[in-house]
Every structure is written in structure tokens, then in C-alpha cells.
Amino acid sequence: MWAVTGMFQKNSPDAFSSYHPVILFLYFCVVLFFTMFFLHPVLLAISFCSVFLYSVQLNGRKAIRFNIFCMLPVTVIVSLINPLFSHAGVTILFYLNENPVTLESIAFGIVSGGAFITVIIAFSCFNKILTSDKLMYLFGRLIPVLSLMFSMTLRFVPRYKAQIKKIANAQLCIGMDASHGNLLQRVKNGIQILSILITWALENAIETADSMKARGFGLKGRTSFSVFSWKRRDKTLLATEAALLFALLLGLGLGKFESVYFPAIRIAWPEGKSAAFYLAYALFCLLPIIVNRRENIVWNKLKSPD
Amino acid sequence: MQRKFDKRLILSSVLILIAIPLTIAFGVVFLHDRKYYFISIAILIYTMLPFLLVFEQRGPRAREIILVCSLSAIAVIGRAAFFMLPHFKPVAAIVIISAVCLGPESGFLVGALSGFVSNFFYGQGPWTPWQMFSFGIIGFWAGVLHRKGILKLRKLDLCVFGGLSTFLIYGGLMNFDSVLMFSSTINKDLLLAAYLSGIPFDLVHAASTVLFLFFIEEPMIEKITRIRVKYGLINESELLKDS
Amino acid sequence: MEQIKITGLSFSYPNTNGTGLSDMNLSVQKGDFILLFGRSGCGKSTFLKQLKPVIAPFGKRKGSIEFCGRDITSLSHREQSTAIGFVSQNPDNQIVTDKVWHELAFGLESLGCDSKTIRLRVAEMASFFGIQDWFYKPVTELSGGQRQILNLASVMVMQPQVLLLDEPTSQLDPIATANFVQMLRKINEELDVTILISEHHLEEVLPVCSRVLFMDGGRLVLDTKPREIGREMNRINSDMAAALPDCVKIFTAFCSGESPVNVKEAKQWLEATVRPQAEPETKPEQKQPLPDGAPAVTLSDVWFRYDKKERDIVKGVSLQIRQGTVYSIVGGNGVGKSTLLSLIGGVYAPYRGKVKLFGQDLFKIKPEERYRDLFGYLPQEPQNLFRRKTVRLDLEELAARISPDRESAEAQIKNVSEFFHLEPLLARHPFDLSGGEQQCAAMAKVMLTNPRILLLDEPTKGIDSVFKQKLSQWLKALKAQGKTIVLVSHDLDFCADCSDVCALMFNGEIIAENTVRQFFTGNRFYTTPLNRIVRDIFPNCLTYEEVIPLCRENLIRG
Missing domain, CATH: 1.10.287 (Helix Hairpins)
Structure with missing residues (x-):
């Protein structure tokens, strides 16, 4: 049947992101959960390295520069804030303005700074691979109307953006200019242009509503279509994710990832058999990299004759 | 029903x-x-x-939904249009106006949706749910207070509500978020520091909301009302009762 | 098989604005391709929407519409959605979602189809319309023509039996229009879908339709075959006969049989009927001297791109536009015409080259002076000019800014509203006006600034032939007042009718520039449809008015 199968194949930034959205979403949920809420130094180091590597794969060298120049100072500040304001903890190192500075709060500051940068990098990957239509698919089944509204808003935004430019130009040419004058004047002109946009947007929306109604919107039992479907490779990867996640939850239940900073630091380090749980986490975090690497190897093999 | x-x-x-x-x-x-x-x-x-x-x-009624989406998109665009002035954004003002025109539930949706969608252009992060909730709840309260007759469709009322809600609700929640993000416990000093350091930004934001409400409240309410009459979402008799 | 039967249909709007319908009777057979025309505001849209009750305007309705033997109002929303498709004028306003694939699936989602069915039907339609290449694109990346095809496709996925189209090509350029109409023909012929389409410009649709209806003042005046419409319009002596394509008009001026409907047929008929002109006075290829006069606009080697990294949009354009002339820039879509116009208007600045107005560098003129007494710029979408809730308030706001005192402001407004026949529209909301009326109000607003140079971007987009004639007369009147007019248009008939000099733009460059007659008679393809019909016989003719007396003189009697 025609070229249909190809039609449903979407361009993706890398091999991992071409997998089913559920797999991608689950990946980020787990990584973000273990990063944001655990603050375990080893877990943190693993997730940081993984998402950093992945962000470089996705965004190229630009990502490295951004991470170093923008994120590093923020991380340092975040690490400093905590010991300055939180005086909890039992190991007092010194006094600053008669306030105790504790080892625990310094340690906590450092890990929370690390967690912060990891979360930011992870979200930079998230923004790149979980595009709006994938998110819409994920929530479309549960909340079809809201996910449609989300899609409609996404449709309107670039349209309004282009229109605002046209309006500004049109107004410029009858001398109702927005680009000159002092700040207040410019803000006032900006508001005026926004106001013209509002009229335009609302008046034109009537036809959109009619077009929705003409195509049966409002009937009972609306479904949510998506271009994504479960292939065998998706199922295999999901099973892998599930198995690793099971191991992680087991480790969590057994207290293998315990990390308490206050009042005294108590961290469960990976020793002996418990190292397996950390290995599971590392595998999980590195999934995108592993998947991409494997894809590369396959293609290199295909390209080069034996 | x-x-x-x-x-x-x-x-x-x-x-x-x-x-x-x-x-x-x-x-x-x-x-x-x-x-x-x-x-x-x-x-x-x-x-x-x-x-x-x-x-x-x-x-779902197409015309109701499309109004909510249009207004959310306008809020997103408004945030982008005043990008050069940090913390100066019309989102809260547009949310409040939408809420008093369309009711608390639609108001909440306009707020939450514009918070969510605008982060597709500025980047999602842990702050997304907080922003969605803050803008949403501002819209919700504006709608509820208007329905109860406390928040009247007067410039003064709307500006006061806008300024206070942006400063207290949005500022309050977002500062709370940053405290939680970086700290283990919620202690008095840290909260105080966060809120104090947040004041200038929140003031700019609140002032911008007041400014926007001051200038666009009247024409925008008029526009939304005109459209609702044109759509047949409300009839003229309801309108008279309203004002 | 009779599919739609309309008996004694009348309709009136609750407020007396807008024409209703009175006593319409019509029988539509399955597989009909019906073209509906009439001046704007004659009730075409109102009528089409009556055939799809979910989007019908509120008002009082009498008479009956039967769809396949059932009263149409008894059809459920679901039945209406699947059986009757509707495509309207503005391609952008009809698109609901942000991605092409989602837009295609939208209707089927509403019906509650499962993913498998949707997948198949969407794939079928995408292949039928040849849109699989842009399947994943965001809709913002599509051109206007592509968007309208998408709207058509997303209605067709629901497999309707009847397709209603309300001026679907009025916002499209000629190439996109031709494409769109070919799609309709394919749908009609290969899928046996009944089509009712309303149109202002009949050239494209007339050759492919099977019936033509003419409406006037809410009544159905004519119901005839495409080859007989010319004769019938003559019989009822309607001024809308001017809207007919040239191939029909030229035929009906002399004969009353079945008229040709395309250029080829008209040409064959004409060559059998009329002797070729002995010898043309001037060779069409010859370069005529451009009109004299002081230059109003001078461009010298102007280059422009929107961003440093992007490609050049305008490449080294040099031109001179004389005072008191009408200068038209024609060319395909996206060749940089509109950009060139906004460069002349000072909206953008060229990165190389100079724009001079009356010998003065454009950017040395202060912005506040530039747009007062010097420039008027009518953007492509006149809606972008309106700021207030009535036309009068809108004009007053601008007049107050420009005029020194109240009286002169009032006088100015009175002036322009008389000139553009605006009085009946002054109290209305700008967005409640029709496309043509909006254009009037926008022109009035621009003229209020008393410009010496008037820039018009696609002034004939989406307006009917009656209004087009009006516009052409206004431009001529303004020219007589000494104004310089620069316009950009796809509408070659219009350019031929009202301009002095024409320029063809291609890929950011001016390829040809000549006085209007030399310009059009020198082009084989890029010329008026009329010139294409008569070029072998009367090579110098551009308009219908010129051809008729010549034909009369050279008629082969027999």
C-alpha cells in the first residue's frame, strides 16, 4: 500500500528519541525522580554524567559551553546558599556572624547544587526529544479535550506571533509607531498592538470554531489519534526499562539508596552486593547512549563492506 | 449534569x-x-x-474552548512581546480578565495553559507546575470573587486585585518553590531571605500586571463580551444583568 | 439521483444587517459540480451554510431542504459531519491543530474512530492529495495554497457525499487557485462527490463545473449550464456579466450559442470569426519610452535580506517611479514583491543601496514626517490597520493625530468617506464588514494621512469584480490628483487595467519593466487572459473594452 509506512516514520534528532513516547517519558520520570528527590551522591554522579553525555550527543558542543559557563556559577551559588541559611546539622565547622556553619549543610548544599544542574540539563534533553506532539499523545488518551486545547494553543502562538509583526508594520505605516519614543511610550504602544491582536484573534476564532463544529467536534466519544505505535523494538526496550526500574524500586525498598543529611550525614554507599542496584541505575541512565551507540555500530557495519 | x-x-x-x-x-x-x-x-x-x-x-463547546485557547495564546504572546523587560509580563492581567469574563474554571485553564505552553518556548523545568498553578489559581480566584460580586468590573477593583494577587500568590508560590528546590527544610531565615530577595522582581511583575490591567481591562472586556454575543455564548439580557 | 431538494427556502437575519434569502428552489443531483456566483453580500454564504445546519447562522428560516429524502434539520450532528463537508474562505482560520497529521485526523477523532481506521483513512487522503511530504510539518510552515489543500483534505477524510465551498480560492494566488480547482475536479470525477462552490473569479471553475447558479439580492436568478451563462446573463441584463471570464464575454458580444469556456476554445472561435488586423501599429517587443516626469521613488541597487544568515530576498533592484503614475509589480509567489514594497515604504532598511523619495534619502526623513503627507501603505490584510470598535472612531483617532484642529479633522473624514462611499459603514465594527468593505475602510484610513505616494499590497485579494472596478476607478482618480501609486498584485487583469508601468519580479530581481501595453503584449504567459485569446489577431489588445470595437470592424460576415 503506497508509501504509507514511510509516511508514519518521523524525523528524530537521534535513535533513542525515535522510540515510543511512553519509553522516553518513563526514562525522564525515573531519572528526574531519582535526581531531584534523593540527593544521593553516587546516584547524582551517575545521573549527572549520563544526562551530560546525552545532552552533548543531542546538542553538540554548544551544550558543553552552555553547561560550563552558565550552569557552573549557578551551581556554586546554590551550593553556598544552603550553609548560609541552614544551620541544622551536628558537625559545626566554624561560626559566621555568630551563626554556626555545619558540615551537613555544606554537604547538602553541594549535592542540591549538583541536583539542580542535573535537572536543568535533563530538562534540556527533555525539551529536545519530548516534543509537543509526543506529550499530547501521552496525555491525549486521559484528557482528550485538554490535550486538544493544548494543541490548539500551540497552533495559535506562532500564528499570533507572525500577526503581531504584521500589525506592527501596518501601524508603523500610518504613523502609529511602536518602535520609537521613551520606555513608557513604547510600552503603551506595545499594549496598543497587543490590543489590536486581541481583536483580530478573537474575531477570527469564530471561523475556527465553526470549522471544528463542521467536522463533528462536540460529539460524544471523541478519540485521540496519534502517529505513534508500538513496534517490537519498543516493547523490548520498555521491558528493559521495566526490569531495571523493578530493581531500582527493590533497592529503594531495601534502603540501599538511603541518604540523610540532617541532623547527621548517613549515606548508604554501594558495597558488595548492593553495588548491583547502582549498576542498574547506571544502566538505566545510560539507556539513550547505549541505544544510540548500538545504532551507530549497526550502521557502520552496513556501510562498510566486510 | x-x-x-x-x-x-x-x-x-x-x-x-x-x-x-x-x-x-x-x-x-x-x-x-x-x-x-x-x-x-x-x-x-x-x-x-x-x-x-x-x-x-x-x-465541550467549540466556541468556549476556542476562546480559552485564544486567550491563552495571547497571554503567551504577551509574555514574548515584552521579553526585553524581565518580569514584566501581561500574563496575569490577561488571565484575570479572561476569568472575570468567562468564569473561574475557564480562568484557571487560561492561566494553567498559558503557563504550560509558554514554557515550550522558554524551556520546561521543575518550575512548570508551579507557574501553571500560580497563574491558574489567580484566574480561579478572580472568577470566583467576580461571581460573588466582590470583584467588580471596575478599573480600580481589577488593578488592586491584579497587583495583590500577582505579588502575593504568584510571588509567594514561586519564591516558595525556589526555597524548596535548594533546601532541605523550610526554615524561617531562608524563607525570609528568599521572599526579601524576591520582592523587587515580584514588585515589577505586580506593577506590570496593574499597568496592563489599567490599559487593557476596558477594551479587552468589551472585546470578549462582543465576541461572546456574536458567538451566541451569552445573550444581551444576560449582559445587562452583568453590568 | 436527487440528493438535495430545496423548496421555497427563505431566511432572514434577526437584526436586519445582511441580506437573507428569499424563495429559493433548487434540485441538486448526485455528482453535480455547481458554481454559485453573485456580488458579495448576495447571500451565497448564507445559502451554503443553510445546507449545513450546525454552522448555519441564527435567524428565521422558511421552506424546506431535503437531503436524500430527509429534512436536513433532522440529520444529527454526526450525520451532518460525515455527509456534508464545508470549506470556507480563509485557509488559516479553519486549521485547528498545530500539525498537519493531527489536522487530518481531527474530524475522525471527533467521530470517535479508532486509531487503525484513522491511520488508514488519513493515509489514503494524504496520498490522494499528494501531501505525504509535509505530513509531519507544523501547519505554520505551509504556504497559503497548501493550507487550503490541507483544509480540503481534512474534510475529505470524513468521506462526505456533498462538499460545500465558500469562496475557497479568494485568498490564494493564481497558481494555488488552479491547483485547488484541479483537486476539486479530481474529487468530483473520481470520487463522485457532489460539489457546490461559490466564487468571485470564475476563470478557473467555469470550465470544470457542470452547472452555474447566479444569485442576486438573496434570490436564485439563474440556474444554467456553464456554456450558456454568458447568454443568460445578457438576457437578464445584469451588470454582473462583467464578472464572467473574458472568453465568455467576448463570445456573447457577438453570438448567442454555446460559448467557449477556456482560452483555447475562445481562440479557435475568434480565429474563425474575425479577420486578423492588417498590421499592428507598433511591434510589441519594442521598448517604449517610460513616462516622463519627476521621479517620486528611486531605488538604486537595493539589496535586502531579513537576517544576516538568510538568503537575499531583494537582489540589486534599481528602478524609478515617476510622479503621477501607477506602477505595478507582478510576479509569482514569494519572489520578493511584498518585501520590495515594504522597502519602499521604509518598513525595512536595505543593507545595501538607497531608497530615495522625491530625491531625498528615505531614512533621512524623520519617521513622524515620513508617514504624514508622504506615504500611505495599504497592507495585504487590511484588518491589521483597525484599532477601534467602529469605523468612525478609527478614522477620528487618526485624523485627530494628523489634523491641527477638530474642524479640519471632521472635514478630512467627510472627504475620504465621501470619496470611498463609506457613510453607511461608519457606525459598524470594522470586523463586521465584508472583505471589500474592509478594503474601502482601510483605504480611507490610509488616504487620511494625505499621502503623495500610495503603496498597495494585493489590493484586489478577496474582493468581487464590482468592487474591483470601483477600486480601479479610484486609483485613476487619485492618479489624476497627482498621486503616485505603487502596487503589488497577482491580478494581471487589474494591473493591465489601471497601471502605466509594469515590472515583473523573479527571484528578487526585476526581470522586465515596460509601459503596461508593451509589457503585457511582450509576454506570452504572464499576460491577461484576454490578451492570450486575441494575441494572434489583435496583438496590442489588453482589455475587453479595446477588443470589442476591433472585432466588430473585422468581423467575417457570412
Whole structure:
């Protein structure tokens, strides 16, 4: 049947992101959960390295520069804030303005700074691979109307953006200019242009509503279509994710990832058999990299004759 | 109609009676120092759910939905248009106007949707649910207070409400978020420091909301009302009662 | 098989604005391709919407519409959605979602189809329309023509039996229009879908339709075959006969049989009927001297691109536009015409080259002087000019800014509203006006600034032939007042009718520039449809008015 199968194949930034959205979403949920809420130094180091590597794969060298120049100072500040304001903890190192500075709060500051940068990098990957239509698919089944509204808003935004430019130009040419004058004047002109946009947007929306109604919107039992479907490779990867996640939850239940900073630091380090749980986490975090690497190897093999 | 309303009531009860306690228990048992952060985000999302489901339950009307989407997109564009002035954004003003025109539930949706969608252009992050909730709840309260007759369609009322709600609700919640993000516990000093350091930004934001409301409140309400009459969403008699 | 039967249909709007319908009777057979025309505001849209009750305007309706033997109002929303498709004028306003694939699936989602069915039907339609290449694109990346095809496709996925189209090509350029109409023909012929389409410009649709209806004042005046419409319009002596394509008009001026409907047929008929002109006075290829006069606009080696990294949009354009002339820039879509116009208007600045107005560098003129007494710029979408809730308030706001005192402001407004026949529209909301009326109000607003140079971007987009004639007369009147007019248009008939000099733009460059007659008679393809019909016989003719007396003189009697 025609070229249909190809039609449903979407361009993706890398091999991992071409997998089913559920797999991608689950990946980020787990990584973000273990990063944001655990603050375990080893877990943190693993997730940081993984998402950093992945962000470089996705965004190229630009990502490295951004991470170093923008994120590093923020991380340092975040690490400093905590010991300055939180005086909890039992190991007092010194006094600053008669306030105790504790080892625990310094340690906590450092890990929370690390967690912060990891979360930011992870979200930079998230923004790149979980595009709006994938998110819409994920929530479309549960909340079809809201996910449609989300899609409609996404449709309107670039349209309004282009229109605002046209309006500004049109107004410029009858001398109702927005680009000159002092700040207040410019803000006032900006508001005026926004106001013209509002009229335009609302008046034109009537036809959109009619077009929705003409195509049966409002009937009972609306479904949510998506271009994504479960292939065998998706199922295999999901099973892998599930198995690793099971191991992680087991480790969590057994207290293998315990990390308490206050009042005294108590961290469960990976020793002996418990190292397996950390290995599971590392595998999980590195999934995108592993998947991409494997894809590369396959293609290199295909390209080069034996 | 009654039955549909019940569905949402059931959902809310399930969330409050079962999901929230479970989340708190999970946080306390497993998460130690980060429990507040986890629990607060989870509760935030639970609270939004019943609001977000407004249109799922009743038969969706194209014209109602499209108004909400248009207004959300306008709010997003407004935020982009004044990008050069940090913290100077018309989102709250547009949300408040939408809420007094379309009711508390639509108001919440305009707020939450514009918070969510604008982050597709500025980047999603842990702050997304907080922003969605803050703008949403501002819209919700504007709608409720207007319906109760406390918030009148007067410039003064709207500006006062806009300034206060932006400063207290948005500023309050967002500063709270940053405290939770970086700290293990909520202590007085840290909160105080966060709120004090946040004041200038929140003041700019509040001032911008007041400014926007001052200038666009009247024409925008007029425009939305005109459209609703043109759409047949309300009839003229309702209009007279309103004013 | 009779599919739609309309008996005694009348309709009136609750407020007396807008024409209703009175006593319409019509029988539509399955597989009909019906073209509906009439001046704007004659009730075409109102009528089409009556055939799809979910989007019908509120008002009082009498008479009956039967769809396949059932009263149409008894059709459920679901039945209406699947059986009757509707495509309207503005391609952008009809698109609901942000991605092409989602837009295609939208209707089927509403019907509650499962993913498998949707997948198949969407794939079928995408292949039928040849849109699989842009399947994943965001809709913002599509051109206007592509968007309208998408709207058509997303209605067709629901497999309707009847397709209603309300001026679907009025916002499209000629190439996109031709494409769109070919799609309709394919749908009609290969899928046996009944089509009712309303149109202002009949050239494209007339050759492919099977019936033509003419409406006037809410009544159905004519119901005839495409080859007989010319004769019938003559019989009822309607001024809308001017809207007919040239191939029909030229035929009906002399004969009353079945008229040709395309250029080829008209040409064959004409060559059999009329002797070729003995010898043309001037060779069409010859370069005529451009009109004299002081230059109003001078461009010297102007280059422009929107961003440093992007490609050049305008490449080294040099031209001179004389005072008191009408200068038209024609060319395909996206060749930089509109950009060139906004460069002349000072909206953008060229990165190389100079724009001079009356010998003065454009950017040395202060912005506040530039747009007062010097420039008027009518953008492509006149809606972008309106700021207030009535036309009068809108004009007053601008007049107050420009005029020194109240009286002169009032006088100015009175002036322009008389000139553009605006009085009946002054109290209305600008967005409640029709396309043509909006254009009037926008022109009035621009003229209020008393410009010496008037820039018009696609002034004939989406307006009917009656209004087009009016516009052409206004431009001529303004020219007589000494104004310089620069316009950009796809509408070659219009350019030929009202301009002095024409320029063809291609890929950011001016390829040809000549006085209007030399310009059009020198082009084989890029010329008026009329010139294409008569070029072998009367090579110098551009307009219908010129051809008729010549034909009369050279008629082969027999």
C-alpha cells in the first residue's frame, strides 16, 4: 500500500528519541525522580554524567559551553546558599556572624547544587526529544479535550506571533509607531498592538470554531489519534526499562539508596552486593547512549563492506 | 449534569482522601530531606487535576474552548512581546480578565495553559507546575470573587486585585518553590531571605500586571463580551444583568 | 439521483444587517459540480451554510431542504459531519491543530474512530492529495495554497457525499487557485462527490463545473449550464456579466450559442470569426519610452535580506517611479514583491543601496514626517490597520493625530468617506464588514494621512469584480490628483487595467519593466487572459473594452 509506512516514520534528532513516547517519558520520570528527590551522591554522579553525555550527543558542543559557563556559577551559588541559611546539622565547622556553619549543610548544599544542574540539563534533553506532539499523545488518551486545547494553543502562538509583526508594520505605516519614543511610550504602544491582536484573534476564532463544529467536534466519544505505535523494538526496550526500574524500586525498598543529611550525614554507599542496584541505575541512565551507540555500530557495519 | 458533576467530585475526594495521604507517607518514609519538595509538587499536580478536567466532563463547546485557547495564546504572546523587560509580563492581567469574563474554571485553564505552553518556548523545568498553578489559581480566584460580586468590573477593583494577587500568590508560590528546590527544610531565615530577595522582581511583575490591567481591562472586556454575543455564548439580557 | 431538494427556502437575519434569502428552489443531483456566483453580500454564504445546519447562522428560516429524502434539520450532528463537508474562505482560520497529521485526523477523532481506521483513512487522503511530504510539518510552515489543500483534505477524510465551498480560492494566488480547482475536479470525477462552490473569479471553475447558479439580492436568478451563462446573463441584463471570464464575454458580444469556456476554445472561435488586423501599429517587443516626469521613488541597487544568515530576498533592484503614475509589480509567489514594497515604504532598511523619495534619502526623513503627507501603505490584510470598535472612531483617532484642529479633522473624514462611499459603514465594527468593505475602510484610513505616494499590497485579494472596478476607478482618480501609486498584485487583469508601468519580479530581481501595453503584449504567459485569446489577431489588445470595437470592424460576415 503506497508509501504509507514511510509516511508514519518521523524525523528524530537521534535513535533513542525515535522510540515510543511512553519509553522516553518513563526514562525522564525515573531519572528526574531519582535526581531531584534523593540527593544521593553516587546516584547524582551517575545521573549527572549520563544526562551530560546525552545532552552533548543531542546538542553538540554548544551544550558543553552552555553547561560550563552558565550552569557552573549557578551551581556554586546554590551550593553556598544552603550553609548560609541552614544551620541544622551536628558537625559545626566554624561560626559566621555568630551563626554556626555545619558540615551537613555544606554537604547538602553541594549535592542540591549538583541536583539542580542535573535537572536543568535533563530538562534540556527533555525539551529536545519530548516534543509537543509526543506529550499530547501521552496525555491525549486521559484528557482528550485538554490535550486538544493544548494543541490548539500551540497552533495559535506562532500564528499570533507572525500577526503581531504584521500589525506592527501596518501601524508603523500610518504613523502609529511602536518602535520609537521613551520606555513608557513604547510600552503603551506595545499594549496598543497587543490590543489590536486581541481583536483580530478573537474575531477570527469564530471561523475556527465553526470549522471544528463542521467536522463533528462536540460529539460524544471523541478519540485521540496519534502517529505513534508500538513496534517490537519498543516493547523490548520498555521491558528493559521495566526490569531495571523493578530493581531500582527493590533497592529503594531495601534502603540501599538511603541518604540523610540532617541532623547527621548517613549515606548508604554501594558495597558488595548492593553495588548491583547502582549498576542498574547506571544502566538505566545510560539507556539513550547505549541505544544510540548500538545504532551507530549497526550502521557502520552496513556501510562498510566486510 | 448532576451525574457528571459527581464524577469530578469523586475524583477530588479520591485525590484528597487517598492520593495525598499516600504521597505524604511515601515522601516521609523514603525521601527524608527532599520530602517537602516531592510532596509539594505532587499535591500541586493533584490540585490542578479537577480544574484541568473541567471540559472533559461536560460536552465541550467549540466556541468556549476556542476562546480559552485564544486567550491563552495571547497571554503567551504577551509574555514574548515584552521579553526585553524581565518580569514584566501581561500574563496575569490577561488571565484575570479572561476569568472575570468567562468564569473561574475557564480562568484557571487560561492561566494553567498559558503557563504550560509558554514554557515550550522558554524551556520546561521543575518550575512548570508551579507557574501553571500560580497563574491558574489567580484566574480561579478572580472568577470566583467576580461571581460573588466582590470583584467588580471596575478599573480600580481589577488593578488592586491584579497587583495583590500577582505579588502575593504568584510571588509567594514561586519564591516558595525556589526555597524548596535548594533546601532541605523550610526554615524561617531562608524563607525570609528568599521572599526579601524576591520582592523587587515580584514588585515589577505586580506593577506590570496593574499597568496592563489599567490599559487593557476596558477594551479587552468589551472585546470578549462582543465576541461572546456574536458567538451566541451569552445573550444581551444576560449582559445587562452583568453590568 | 436527487440528493438535495430545496423548496421555497427563505431566511432572514434577526437584526436586519445582511441580506437573507428569499424563495429559493433548487434540485441538486448526485455528482453535480455547481458554481454559485453573485456580488458579495448576495447571500451565497448564507445559502451554503443553510445546507449545513450546525454552522448555519441564527435567524428565521422558511421552506424546506431535503437531503436524500430527509429534512436536513433532522440529520444529527454526526450525520451532518460525515455527509456534508464545508470549506470556507480563509485557509488559516479553519486549521485547528498545530500539525498537519493531527489536522487530518481531527474530524475522525471527533467521530470517535479508532486509531487503525484513522491511520488508514488519513493515509489514503494524504496520498490522494499528494501531501505525504509535509505530513509531519507544523501547519505554520505551509504556504497559503497548501493550507487550503490541507483544509480540503481534512474534510475529505470524513468521506462526505456533498462538499460545500465558500469562496475557497479568494485568498490564494493564481497558481494555488488552479491547483485547488484541479483537486476539486479530481474529487468530483473520481470520487463522485457532489460539489457546490461559490466564487468571485470564475476563470478557473467555469470550465470544470457542470452547472452555474447566479444569485442576486438573496434570490436564485439563474440556474444554467456553464456554456450558456454568458447568454443568460445578457438576457437578464445584469451588470454582473462583467464578472464572467473574458472568453465568455467576448463570445456573447457577438453570438448567442454555446460559448467557449477556456482560452483555447475562445481562440479557435475568434480565429474563425474575425479577420486578423492588417498590421499592428507598433511591434510589441519594442521598448517604449517610460513616462516622463519627476521621479517620486528611486531605488538604486537595493539589496535586502531579513537576517544576516538568510538568503537575499531583494537582489540589486534599481528602478524609478515617476510622479503621477501607477506602477505595478507582478510576479509569482514569494519572489520578493511584498518585501520590495515594504522597502519602499521604509518598513525595512536595505543593507545595501538607497531608497530615495522625491530625491531625498528615505531614512533621512524623520519617521513622524515620513508617514504624514508622504506615504500611505495599504497592507495585504487590511484588518491589521483597525484599532477601534467602529469605523468612525478609527478614522477620528487618526485624523485627530494628523489634523491641527477638530474642524479640519471632521472635514478630512467627510472627504475620504465621501470619496470611498463609506457613510453607511461608519457606525459598524470594522470586523463586521465584508472583505471589500474592509478594503474601502482601510483605504480611507490610509488616504487620511494625505499621502503623495500610495503603496498597495494585493489590493484586489478577496474582493468581487464590482468592487474591483470601483477600486480601479479610484486609483485613476487619485492618479489624476497627482498621486503616485505603487502596487503589488497577482491580478494581471487589474494591473493591465489601471497601471502605466509594469515590472515583473523573479527571484528578487526585476526581470522586465515596460509601459503596461508593451509589457503585457511582450509576454506570452504572464499576460491577461484576454490578451492570450486575441494575441494572434489583435496583438496590442489588453482589455475587453479595446477588443470589442476591433472585432466588430473585422468581423467575417457570412
